[in-house]
Amino acid sequence: MxxxxxxxxxxxxxxxxxxxxxxxxxxxxxxxxxxxxxxxxxxxxxxxxxxxxxxxxxxxxxxxxxxxxxxxxxxxxxxxxxxxxxxxxxxxxxxxxxxxxxxxxxxxxxxxxxxxxxxxxxxxxxxxxxxxxxDAEPLGRTIAFVGAKGGAGSSTIAHNVGWSIARLFESDVLIADLDLPFGTANINFDQDPAQGIAEALFSAERMDDVLLDRLLARCAEHLSLLAAPSVLDRTYDFPGDAFAALIEAAQRGTPVVVLDVPHVWNDWTRSVLQQADDIVITATPDLANLRNAKNLVDTLRKSRPNDAPPRLVLNQVGIPRRPEIDPAEFLDPLGLKALATIGFDPQLFGTAANNGRMLAETDARHPAVAAFNQIAHDLTGRGAPKAVPRSGALKLLDLLRRR
CATH class of the missing domain: 3.40.50.2300 (Response regulator)
Known part of the structure; x- marks a missing residue:
């Protein structure tokens, strides 16, 4: 034994x-x-x-x-x-x-x-x-969230979708805030852990399940956080494979690993995105976001020819008096369909952020919460919520095979 x-x-x-x-x-x-x-x-x-x-x-x-x-x-x-x-x-x-x-x-x-x-x-x-x-395959599926532009709301989307996955499916989720100097996951979840992702990176040579467990902060049932220090007492320059050991350790122990990737472009962010199982780009409907999203999608398609293309979330849609690109016109040059379109609601999003709560904890009936739940279903491959048994003589092999 x-x-x-x-x-x-x-x-x-x-x-x-x-x-x-x-x-x-x-x-x-x-x-x-x-x-x-x-x-x-x-x-x-x-x-x-x-x-x-x-x-x-x-x-x-x-x-x-x-x-x-x-x-x-x-x-x-x-x-x-x-x-x-x-x-x-x-x-x-x-x-x-x-x-x-x-x-x-x-x-x-x-x-x-x-x-x-x-x-x-x-x-x-x-x-x-x-x-x-x-010799078992990694358990965890990595989902990388990245913004097409600073302020697009990628971190908010990542945190709320991670929370939805944990709540809807009672499956453990680990959220890793990779924005070491300016990460907001600790604020959004009202956490103040003494240690987090910085200690994991600087101890990469001895990274294992025991060390990772010690660095995690528990945010809710089935949800853990690897928080960023969010301090500027040092610079955070990393080689391309800096996060590899950490992500592998997280995958060994957790079914879903959400990677909150900052809006920067260097060796390690490119490497993290190239290795992720799924990528979600968050963009707002303006020209700068369209240009950046197009560059990201084209680059990732070239570097990941055998993977599905990135997913796209259109966020902050409908800001009063702001000229916007129509969603259909935004999506057409990208060759993508929107995973979700989330309307502009500064009152709800601001209240949730300032209180350290997820949107579903602030207003469970808001349309954005339904969008987060649908994203959670789509990213985990579970499709629409089940209400009645699915029909069809499907083989057990087809439905129970590993992803």
Whole structure:
């Protein structure tokens, strides 16, 4: 058991049919190696999971028990696939030691099959092998937010979208404020941590999960912040790969890593943007923003030919008496569709910023909050919020494969 690696910050939900399996999973959740994971154990098996996920997002890992025969188990999993989000992993606890069943489950995208009765060692071992093994792919998806121009509101968008992802999907999010001299994440979240991203960068040679955990500030449930010092007692000149070790450590331990990139252009910002899984450019509808956004989009398309193009958020739309470029005319030369268009509301945005709160905490019904929620769905690949089970005979492999 000592050889097992600690499990990262993932969400796990178990639906068990027998008291013995419930007890084993709950006992595993109390182990120190599972301290970072958010584990919830419920009864009812796969049928209960289908009812629950018809209107709720699926977690990073589902543990499902079924005492059905192989044919019945496969049929229930096929139905479950209709309400599963992409990227979720599935571990099945069954009561039949059947090689054919194991091969069929693996073919359909199930990550592991355990034969009951199980122990806490079985649970920790399978979770560790899926998410914490040395050869496992990085868990976290990096989303870089950058402004086309200073003052476009990129940081505000990044912080509110990160907060929405954590709240909507109950999935851990790490926000890293990369603007060391002038970052505002600590203000926007009303935090004053003694340490943060500066200590992480200047200790890059010994960066690991333990050090990163010590530097994080907890902003809300499922949301952590790596704050910028926001002081000018030194200059912050970094080589191109300065943030690589930090981002890799963050990816190993957190499902979603939001990178708040400052509006500067040098080796390290270019490197961070080139390596991000997704890029969101925030722009306001004027000519300078259009020129800068066009340059960013063209440059990133050339340096990332096999990746999706950057996303674009049009912000501060509708400022009274300010000449603006029509959104359609703004988007046309970029060859993009707007991820969201957010109207100008200085009262709400200013109140939220001055109080150290997110917009949803200030006015949950404001249209900007709905925009942030939609961006969160789009960036995580979860699509529109689920209201009813999705239809169609979709293969489990198609919906449960890793992103």
């Amino acid at each position: 000592d050889a097992l690696r600690p499990v990262p910050r993932i969400s796990i939900q178990a639906f068990c049919e027998t008291p013995a399996s419930c007890a084993a999973v709950e006992e595993a959740g109390r182990d120190r190696r599972m301290a970072k994971a958010h584990l919830r154990v419920q009864t009812g098996g796969i049928r209960a999971a289908m009812e629950h996920y018809a209107s709720a997002p699926t977690p990073n890992l589902m543990i499902l028990e079924s005492a059905l025969d192989p044919e019945g188990l496969l049929a229930e999993l096929e139905t479950l696939a209709e309400v599963c989000d992409p990227g979720s992993k599935v571990v099945v606890i069954g009561h039949h030691n059947d090689v054919f069943l194991y091969r069929e489950l693996t073919r359909r995208g199930v990550s592991e099959y355990l034969v009951a009765p199980i122990t806490l060692i079985d649970v920790i071992s399978v979770v560790s092998s899926l998410f914490a093994a040395p």
